[in-house]
Amino acid sequence: MDKLKKFLTYLFLSVAAVVSIFPFLWMISSATNKSVDVTKGKLMPGAFLGENLKKVLDTIDIGPALWNSAKISVTTTIIALLIASLAGYGFEIFRSKAKDRIFSILLLSMMIPFAAIMVPLYRMFGGISKVIPAIGIDTMTAVILPSVTTAFLIFFFRQNTKMFPKDMLEAGRIDGLNELGIFFRIYVPTMKTTYAAAAIITFMSSWNNYLWPLVVLQSPEKRTIPLLISNLGSSYAPDYGVIMLVILIATLPTAIVFFLMQKHFVAGMTGSVK
Amino acid sequence: MKKLLVLLFATVLVLSACSSKSDNGGNKGGNAADTSKITVWAWDPNFNIKALNLAKEDYAAKDSKLTVDIIENAQNDIVQKLNTGMSSGTTKGLPNIVLIEDYRAQSFLQAYPDMFFDLSSYFKAEDFADYKLGPTSVDGKHYGLPFDSGAAGVFVRTDYLKEAGYTLADMQDITWEQYIEIGKKVKEKTGKNWISLDPTDLSLIRMMTQSTGAWYLKEDGKTANIAGNEAMKEAFEVYEKIMKANIVKPHADWSQLVANFNSGDVASYPTGNWFMPSIAAEASQSGKWGVAPLPKLSKTPNSVHAASIGGSSFYVLNVPGKEKAAEFLGATFGSDSDLYQKLITEVGAIGTYKPAAAGDAYKQPNEFFGGQKVVEDFAKWTAEVPKVNFGMHTYAIEDILVVEMQNFLNGKKLDQVLKDAQSQADAQIK
Structure with missing residues (x-):
């Protein structure tokens, strides 16, 4: 009976694993096939990886797009982590009724979809462009600014701060640290795993962000990777082998970031303080 | 810890410096006050973009001072960008010329009437297939210059x-x-x-x-x-x-x-x-x-x-540089029969400019289609499409x-x- 149970469990898990990993494998094998083979549904890896790679390097400006995406994602992640952790820390450590109310309003803003605020946001940046063109429409800063802090991230840090032992604050104060010192020297090192989890979440969403960069970036040389991929699929006869290869390349950075921080990520999601 | 912080801030600084540098460097996408340059948005490198490049080459002989910057965007991306830009009333970043599919044209022309530039005086509408003029005009004013036939x-x-x-x-x-x-x-x-x-x-x-x-x-x-x-x-x-x-x-x-x-x-x-x-x-x-x-x-x-099925047309937006853009369209797709011959031989695009149908490229038999003069046939059907x-x-x-x-x-x-x-x-x- 136990054996049967175990067998069924593994069977179910194997099926689930195949279902979730199959598209990924297909993408990889498609990157090594000709477009015609991809459309015919060929699943096995082919011999066209070199040819596809040559086409990508010859015809697509993938380097600058990767660099743009990297600049935007890394900057966004660093600033967002700093702001959101300070805010989450403040909301939890220095609690008051008024702050709790502000926090619930902040949480409400999570319910508003981005599409709803996109037009006013664009209008705002249009206005900014007239005064300070360097941070207006068609600049990297315009992509970064709206996403440097999200209600979700503040919420995430606040929840995790609940588990932060308050005694350590007292200890820090007795030892003569000022409040900022406590934050940077005690809180930040203790919450490393939370930071890692938040970094992965922010980096991934920033790397994959499509809608806002699409409307705010105009010059082709500022394009990010998702915009580049969208373009590749736009022609009347898209080359699927090449597209899959570009997508594969675009997936690598997020995969690397994830695998590097995987251990911390799991710990951060399940509660960080030991 | 301090080291880490310093490193973090240094990264932020370097990265933002990088981004602001490139901001100053290339303000190419926008309609800068500089009207010796016009920007065009279109999709598909093998079709529309290729056609635009031919037009650009041709026009260089007529006005060598004008720079035509052709930017490739996916069709859905163009729709999204135009809608956001126009509904927020911000013209910054919009191109001078944009390609819009005929099925969608009226939704833009009617929703944002002030954003488009009247091209009536820049080309002869009666030179184009009648059915193309339905989607491209409002109240008798021609806002779009018809491009490819969807016959x-x-x-x-x-x-x-x-x-x-x-x-x-x-x-x-x-x-x-x-x-x-x-x-x-x-x-x-x-x-x-x-x-x-x-x-x-x-x-x-x-x-x-x-x-x-x-x-x-x-x-x-x-x-x-x-x-x-x-x-x-x-x-x-x-x-x-x-x-x-x-x-x-x-x-x-x-x-x-x-x-x-x-x-x-x-x-x-x-x-x-x-x-x-x-x-x-x-x-x-x-x-x-x-x-x-x-x-x-x-x-x-x-x-x-x-x-007809599919097919699109060029529109000039009401932003600085619109006259230059309209002249560019008028002199190329609006009146150049030779360009239309090249469009057929080099791109495979059949236009809707009626005088071009008399050209040689239209009369060539196509070996792939068993020697049938397919372009001539499609040109004939283009003229018959109900408006x-x-x-x-x-x-x-x-x-x-x-x-x-x-x-x-x-x-x-x-x-x-x-x-x-x-x-x-x-x-x-x-």
């Missing part, structure tokens, strides 16, 4: 036809019922399917409806015209007959569609002339294809052997019809199907 025909494998005892001559001047009969015979003799269809794309219905001079919307372009639309009713019936005749190979996307023909699995396809390069891509099938005129509806009066007002909601209504079509194929009564679609459309587009 439809039936691409058909003549070798399969022959096996079934037909020739291309049997495909002239036929009704859709006859088209289905030939298909059944071909399937019987060759085992090949007759047509490839995507259940979520009703381009067949669109072509049949337009061939009678009717459309999803009434002539005002705003009221849905579904219940009581005789042309659509018959189109739905024909569609059902095609589906039930066991001659359809389904496809889910563009790549499968093309594969169905390149692999030789499907024998015919009624669609726009822009499909020609995709068929000709399979060189081994050279000489085995022909193009027949579109079949017509048998019951609905006024149905002709012509309709309809695509209005503002073609795609919104099509989304409704796709669902109702499935209900119809599953046995729902046709009158009820159209009535339901009408009420849904009324509720949605008001």
Whole structure:
């Protein structure tokens, strides 16, 4: 009976694993096939990886797009982590009724979809462009600014701060640290795993962000990777082998970031303080 | 810890420095006050972009000071960018010239009338196919310069036809019922399917409806015209007959569609002339294809052997540099017959500029299509396409019809199907 149970469990898990990993494998094998083979549904890896790679390097400006995406994602992640952790820390450590109310309003803003605020946001940046063109429409800063802090991230840090032992604050104060010192020297090192989890979440969403960069970036040389991929699929006869290869390349950075921080990520999601 | 912090801040600084540097460096996408440069947005590097580059080369001889910056964007991305930019009333970052598909044109022209520049005085509208002027103009003012023809025909494998005892001559001047009969015979003799269809794309219905001079919307372009639309009713019936005749190979996307023909699995396809390069891509099938005129509806009066599918036009936005942009369009796509010959030989794009049809490129026999003068044929059909007002909601209504079509194929009564679609459309587009 136990054996049967175990067998069924593994069977179910194997099926689930195949279902979730199959598209990924297909993408990889498609990157090594000709477009015609991809459309015919060929699943096995082919011999066209070199040819596809040559086409990508010859015809697509993938380097600058990767660099743009990297600049935007890394900057966004660093600033967002700093702001959101300070805010989450403040909301939890220095609690008051008024702050709790502000926090619930902040949480409400999570319910508003981005599409709803996109037009006013664009209008705002249009206005900014007239005064300070360097941070207006068609600049990297315009992509970064709206996403440097999200209600979700503040919420995430606040929840995790609940588990932060308050005694350590007292200890820090007795030892003569000022409040900022406590934050940077005690809180930040203790919450490393939370930071890692938040970094992965922010980096991934920033790397994959499509809608806002699409409307705010105009010059082709500022394009990010998702915009580049969208373009590749736009022609009347898209080359699927090449597209899959570009997508594969675009997936690598997020995969690397994830695998590097995987251990911390799991710990951060399940509660960080030991 | 301190080291880490310093490192973090240094990274932020370096990165933001990088980004601001490139900001100052290239302000190319926007309509800078500098009017010696114009920006164009279009999609598809092998078709529209290629055509624009030819025009740019030509124009360089006429005005060498003007820089034309052609930027490739996916069609849906252009729609999204235009909608956001225009609805926020910010012209910053918008291009001077933009390519818009004819089905969508009115939704932009009507929603943002101040954003477009009147081109009436920059080209002669009567030089262009009549049906193109419907979607591109408002109240007699021409905002769009017509580009490629969406004139439809039936691409058909003549070798399969022959096996079934037909020739291309049997495909002239036929009704859709006859088209289905030939298909059944071909399937019987060759085992090949007759047509490839995507259940979520009703381009067949669109072509049949337009061939009678009717459309999803009434002539005002705003009221849905579904219940009581005789042309659509018959189109739905024909569609059902095609589906039930066991001659359809389904496809889910563009790549499968093309594969169905390149692999030789499907024998015919009624669609726009822009499909020609995709068929000709399979060189081994050279000489085995022909193009027949579109079949017509048998019951609905006024149905002709012509309709358009797809096709787009150029629009000039009301931003600095608009006069230069309009002059550029007027001197190239608006009046240059030689350019249109090059478009055919180098891009495979058939324009809608009538005087160009007298040129040599139009009269060349095409070996791939068994020596048929396909371009001349398509040019002839372009002139016959009935002019309809695509209005503002073609795609919104099509989304409704796709669902109702499935209900119809599953046995729902046709009158009820159209009535339901009408009420849904009324509720949605008001």
